[in-house]
Amino acid sequence: MQYLPVCLQLRNSPVVLVGGGTVATRKARLLLRAGASLNVVAPEIAPELEQLLAEHGGHWQRATYRKTDLDGRVLVIAATPHREINEQVHDDAIALNLPVNVVDSPDLCTFIFPSIVDRDPVIIAISSSGRSPVLARQLRSKIEAMVPGSYGRLAEFAGRLRHRVKEALPAETARRLFWEKAMEGTVAEQVMGGREDRAEALLEDMLKDVEALHCGEVYLIGAGPGDPDLLTFKAVRLLQAADVVLYDRLVSGPILDMARKDAERIYVGKKRDDHAVPQVQINQLLVDLAKQRKRVARLKGGDPFIFGRGGEEIELLARHDVPFQVVPGITAASGAACYSGIPLTHRDHAQSVRFVTGHLKDGSSNLDWPSFQSESETLVFYMGLVGLPLICEQLQLHGRSAATPIALIERATTDDQRVITGTLATMVDIVKREQPKAPTLIMVGGVVELHGELAWFGGTN
Structure with missing residues (x-):
């Protein structure tokens, strides 16, 4: 900035x-x-x-x-x-x-x-840091179309009653929850329709039943593979409503920056053999925070239900009767495929795709290797960087050709994305030379041959 x-x-x-x-x-x-x-x-x-x-x-x-x-x-x-x-x-x-x-x-x-959208007393400023005033003006036009002129009236209404609400709700969190509900519901509609007397009466009714505003909730949000533009509208809306944000190391900085500035942030990231917070404790923390009547966003890289252990987290929430919502995210395989020009399926190369966890427990080979031999199926290994030598070895031992194309995508969908390609026979040596860092994704199959033809993101071969 x-x-x-x-x-x-x-x-x-x-x-x-x-x-x-x-x-x-x-x-x-x-x-x-x-x-x-x-x-x-x-x-x-x-x-x-x-x-x-x-x-x-x-x-x-x-x-x-x-x-x-x-x-x-x-x-x-x-x-x-x-x-x-x-x-x-x-x-x-x-x-x-x-x-x-x-x-x-x-x-x-x-x-x-800045370029200004004036809904006095609401002022929205857009700046390109002096780089492109025309772009700032174009953004202003888009925002002006989205923000009704009556928002100024709504801000004046809230300002006039601010002291009244503060007297009734001295606790900051309770007060914020109250205003969020008021600004998004019937009260706001009445004000913007010019019926402020009716809106004030509704607001007084809300103040008589503030306990209904104090229910904790957990939002299990798929943050996608890294590019913040891939978040869903619902993910952004719930993230910005959360009082507490739990995030792991796969959640990019720009996505975390979308949270409310006053939201508490708790890092619960994991990497191989180094869990900042064990999964059992994460599960319990979600319950405890919700019981404190907080809205909790649990940000998970990719999709919560694809190798994200989201099922374990909501299982405990359900047992404790904690309200929760699950927001799907773009899984790493889909994001990496699109941004690297490697389609997961293609009529000439693969008619199916299989997602596999490459994080082999205790270094053991406990995958169903014989079932991975179809030339018409794309294999996608999540968390497979450390296990890459074993993956290449076992696929060949069970019948896959040594010439089978393979790609490793590093930091998929981000500005730092890198695509490394080779074959089952050559990939281990290539990776030793290139030294990629997690997070990575491995794709195996004929579709990898399309990378050079279809890639647009600027990955490295």
Whole structure:
């Protein structure tokens, strides 16, 4: 994050704008709407800017810029067509420790103007960190279509009754749960429909029965293989509603960042022979947190029910009568296949696919190797990096050709994805040379030959 988004209170604050053209007029319009006491410094100004200043009580200083124009100001904006003047304004502002924005010059800015969706008092700011203002404006248009103008009325309603709710619900968690329910239900609909008296009566009824809001719940959420864009809408919604987030090492940072900023985060990750929290304790922790009336998101890489031990976790929840929801996720095999250009099935190569755990307990060969010999079936081994030599050996011992194509996909669907290909005979040596790191996925079968033809993600052969 290159910039920290903040909202400035500028009402009656002295702000200087250097420049008087079309661009300066756009900035002046925003500053005056925010209530700034605006002083424009320019030899000439556009008629619209002059009218804006007259309407809002701003001041035009008909002059060329001087350093003393910054005296007593809290914010500085330069919007002239002259680079040397803009640079001078920047240097002078920096010397005085004043925030400065030079329009269309990110290198001369200590703050930038975002693209704004105004549903006063709700303000939504979108920024591309100065890289692409057009993209920011396009995003603003999409958000404006999604956010009704009546959201401002809803925010005013909540602000007016905030003190009343705080008196009735002094505990922060209970209060947040109350407002979340109010803002998503009938109360909000009544307010946005202009029936605030009815909405206030409904809110008072809710305050009389707050115990109904205090039920704990567990959300077992499939986080997918890594790319945050692969999360379902439901997964994002429940993740952002959770009070506590339990996550493992397969959950990527960008996905974890989607949780509420004030949510408690508990790492319960596992890697080979190193369990941060044993599975039995994870199961019990979910129960305990829900019994404390918390909403708990259990983030699991991939899909909870495909080698994710999700069944064990909800089994204990069910025994203790803890409400839960299971949200499917894109399993690693599907994500890795799509992002590496290796279809799991293909009419010319494979008519079926089998998912197998490659994490062999105690290093033993306890898989049904004789059943893995069909040339028309794709084999996908989860957690098979350490067991790769055994996988290649056993498949060949039980009849698979040494020339059978095999792929190892490292960190599938992320920017760090790497695809390593070979055959059952050569793959062990290739992996020793390439030194991939977990998480990885192994695919075996004729479909691997399509990687070079269909790959688009930029993996490495």
